[in-house]
Each structure stands twice: as structure tokens, then as C-alpha cells.
Amino acid sequence: MAHKEESKSIPTDPSAQDPAHGDGDRLIKGNLSFHDITEMVSRHTEKKAPLAWYVAFATALSGTLLLLAMLAYQVWNGVGVWGNNQPVGWGWPIVNFVFWVGIGHAGTLISAILFLFRQHWRTSINRAAEAMTLFAVMCALIFPTFHVGRVWAIYWTLPIPNQMEMWPQFKSPLLWDVFAVSSYFLVSLVFWYVGLVPDLATLRDRASNFWRKRILGFFSLGWTGANRHWRNYEKAYLLLAGLATPLVLSVHSVVSFDFAVSVLPGWHTTIFPPYFVAGAIFSGFAMVVTLMVITREIYGLKNLITLDHLEKMNIIILVTGTIVGFAYITEFFMAWYSGVEYEQYAFLNRAFGPYAWAYWIMMTCNLVSPQLFWFKKLRRSIPVMFALSIVVNIGMWFERFVITITSLHRDFLPSSWGYFEPTWVDIGTFVGSFGLFFTLFLLFLRFVPMVAMSEVKGVMPQADPHYHEGGDGRPERDGDAPYIEPAPAAAVEARRQSNS
């Protein structure tokens, strides 16, 4: 391991090495080497999981079992076991569907949009956030799938030739949803897997067990880190990011069409698509913060997922939360300005009617609470951000509840007014969906590299080809130019001389 020792002989004190760029503004703290990154991330998939993992997994798995039991009960007895009834035909299942799809959006935002904006800090969190996206979308898909009532006929939503010689109704926003959410899931899955291939190769090369070698060898596709491959790989990754960006914006827009395309006061508004997308990013980032705060603590990844990373996410929460709050207020303005009595009533009823409690929970959690992040101290405080991230997701669940339920519960005729109440099956299914989400996320933490190692290595200062060229081990920094000119032949000559 002569090579290892050589790399260790580089000055380890960051301040001595690079006074202008100390540890302070580095993405990765603790002056880690490439091998340290591999070690820090890979070992969690190789050794026994910590006790906390088993405890969490047992809890999450019982949640999953609860979900399965609730779904079985619902399939056996019919949709009537849920609280949905006239006039509120869309109850918790739709609320939960929109809630989970929204959470998924942060993963794609981090992996695709921040990639296009060259935000290098995304590398530490994108893998886990993308995994979160996939699991959240799975949880989301459960609800409309079972909401159709006859779950065994769900394939009718897909354009598959059948004995009835009928086709799906492509003019319906609900069908757009099928296409949008399933495309989103597939593209996210592909994006996630492509990002995973080099890291699976790392695990493959470290594996000693026969089956582990074979399985990882299968999934890593024979990746060798060849530059001819990296070239196409990076291009494909860039294109996927470019494709996922409009896709993620379209998905929640299409979800909002489910509401906005109907002619119902409180739903029929043009502000819905951007407002839903902002809300989705808001709730998704909150979920990423919740998960990352715990993960970095338990798995000792504080040098990889630093306070700076969390602070940046909190700033995004602040921005999107304020956008969402602004949209709430705009809706009121538009209702007043429209001069439509029903529209005005729907909004006044929302804020001061029988569901005022839900409305004000939503307002407090989503508009007021993120404002605390204006203060740097609070933004960088782990307990504060953890608590706030949970508050935000409570608020976002209530937002969907308010939109769905309050717009439906008072029909146009007072004789068909009602008050929605969930049943124990509603509650059990929702709690169970969290069980499924955490079960999948814990399995991800256990078996898959939770940080994108190759991407993190690529943004470390040592990865810059000019890093070792200063002669005294100091990097020669030429601004922030990302691309490096090939070395002149003279440099090669000099190296040749010094070697002979």
C-alpha cells in the first residue's frame, strides 16, 4: 500500500495547505481523503447495523403490517370503510396521495435542478433524497390505487387492449395523473439507478462474500470507471437532469389539475399549479431535513452532511414556505376580486367556517413557522430545524386536507352540507403508509450506499487535476473555472526528467 502512504504525506492541516480556502467553505469537513469517503459510506452496508436501526426497523415494519391489514380490510369490505361519503367524496385517500407525491418532489429537485444549477453541495444528500422520492411516490400510489374501489381493475387506467374493446378516457385529469406519476416514478428510478452504478461498483470491489460479489457485480453492470464510460455517463446524467426538471414541475401541476380542472369554488383556480409545486418542494425539503438530521447522527456522517448543507435546505424551506403563504393570501384576493359569491363564500368558510381549526393550523405551520429561519442561529440549530421540519409536514398535510375537504363539505345546496369525519381505517392506513415509507428507507440505509461517493469525491479539492501541481502540495487555484486545460507537453517533459 505504498500509494496510500504517499497520499497521507500531503499536509493534513487544511489551514497550512490552503490559507485562502480553509476548512470553512469546504463542502466536506474533516480533511478527508478519497479512501475515507469510501470507507465512511461503504462500511454501513457491510457491517452489522446499529441497534437503533433494528429498533427503528421493527417499528416501521409493524407500521407496514398495519398498512397491509388496513388495505386488506378495505378491499374486503369496500370503500365504505373510509370516511368518504356525500358530500365529501374525496377524503383522506386523496389528501394522503397529494401529501406523499409532494414529499417526493424534493428528491428530484436536489438531484436534477440543483445539478443543473451546479450546486455542488447536493452531492452529499442527493442519493438519500432520491431514494426518499421513490419511496414517497410508492406510498402515494397506494391511495388512488385502492381508492378506485375495485383494485383488481386498476389496470383499466392503462391503455392495454382488452376484451371490452374500450380505452382509457384521455380527456380526464385523473388519467393524466396516472401517466404523470408513473412516468415520474420510472424516470426517478432510472435516474437514481444510473447514479448508483459507480457506487455499486465500489461495493463490488470491496466485497469478499461470494454472493455479495455476484449480486453487486450484476447490478454494477461491469463498471470500471473508464473515462470513455464516464464521458457518456456524465452526458446521460446531465440529460436526465434536464429531463427530470420539467418533469417534476409537470407532475405536481398535473396533480393540481385534478382539482383545478373541475368547476368547483375553491378548486377552480389558475394559481394551483405553481402553488402546488412550491408546496411540494417545501414539504419534501422538510422531510429530507427530518431524515438527514437523524441519519448523519446515527451513521457518523457529520463531515459529509454538514451544518452548511442543512442550512441551505432550511433556506429553501424558508423561501418555498413564504411562496406557499403568499399563494394562500393571493387565493383570498382572487376570490374577492372575482366577484363570484360562491367563490368568496368558499374561502371565507375555509378560514372561519367549521374547518377554521384546520385552516389556522395550516397557516401557522406553513407561513409563520418557517419565518424562524430568517435567524441564522435557528437555521443552524439541529433541534430547531428538526422540530420545524416536522411542523412543516404537519402543516402541508393540513393544506391538502383544507383544499380537499373544505371545498367539498358545503355543496351548492344547504340541504347537502355535511361534516367530514375520518374512520379508524382512514387513520390506520395513513399511519401505515408512514410505516411503509420508513421500512423502505431503512432498507435503503442498510443495503445501498447512502451518499453518492463518486459524486462527493468529484467535488473534493483533491479531485481537481491541478491540485497536486503547486510543487509544495498546494493547489493552484485559478478562480472557480471548472474545466481544466490539458497539460502542456512541457509539464510531461519535466516529469519525465525528474523521474529518470
Add this chain to the structure above:
Amino acid sequence: MLDELLREIKAMMGIYDSDADQVYGLLAEFPDPGALLHAAEAVREEGYSHFDTHSPFPIHGMDDAMGLGNSKVGYFTFLGGVTGLATATLLQWWTAAVDYPLNISGKPFFAVEPSVPIMFELTVLFAAFGAVGGMLALNGLPRPYNPLFYSERFKGASDDRFFLHIAASDDQFDAEETARTLRSIGALHIELVQDDGVADA
């Protein structure tokens, strides 16, 4: 002629033929990304074309150093996108206006406006498949067997080591001469990789 073409196409993907003695190529290790970049530049100037660098992450500037042009993945992506758009348009038009016309609130059987969401989603979906499929095709992946895997050191290529591989299929390749070149440009360690698994340092 055709064989020659096939050989070059495979070389573009990073797949090389072994020579008569089962020699796959020479694998040289370099200390850091910068040294690898210069080595690739030097090897190219020596006139080699069947060579590749292996690193745990993509190194900026390596494509230029190796003399590789722009990646072709974009064409596959575009093709995928066009396929998706055509599929969505034909699917919606044929099912709603031809095979089973159904009058819904007097709306036209087929119109562009309500078809846009599905056109968009399928364009993105197929373009994404095109990007990934194209990337795999251009890279010759999946390729579970690779003679480089016989090298113990090469395991580090996915961790923290930097390798340059010159394939025996290169016209200029000569085990001793090439090894001398590699040594002169600062290789830390050089080994001969054989297709039958016998590695020589």
C-alpha cells in the same frame, strides 16, 4: 475491413481484443488525477489510440486529454423523445377518434389541448429511456467480464486509485516498449493483464 470497423467500434466502447498470447494490455497506476491527466495526454502524443483511464470519479479535462469528442448520448435521447411524442399523439388520437369515438360533453373526439399532458409525460419518459439506453449501448454495458478485474490493484479504481490502461489491440502496442513509455511518464506501478487471469507485475 468489416472486422477492422467492428474492432474500432468496440474500442470506442472500451472493449479490446486480447492478442495471440492472451495479453489484454498494460495497466499502469498513477498517484493522482493530475498525473493521470498528463499521462493520458502523453500516451496520446505517443500515438496510441486503444487506451483508457480508470478513476473513481470523472476527471475534468480528461476527454480533451484523451482526444475524445463530444458524447453521442444526446442523439439517442432525442430519438427517444420523438418516439415518446409520436406514441402519445397516435395513442390518444387513435383510441379516442378512430377505434372508440365517445361523445363526452360534446367535446371533439381528438384535440391537441387535452392531449398535451400525456404527450409531455411520454416524451420525457421515452427520452429518459433513450438517454440511459444510449449510454449503456455506447459504453458496451453491461459487461460482467473484463480482464482488468483479474488485477488485485484494479479494485482500487473505484476507491482512490488512478489507472491508465493501454490495450494490446493497439497497433503500436509492444509489451516492453509500452511499459518503458509508461515508466517514463511517471507510472507508480505497471502490470501486464492477461485474458487468462495470469497477471505479471
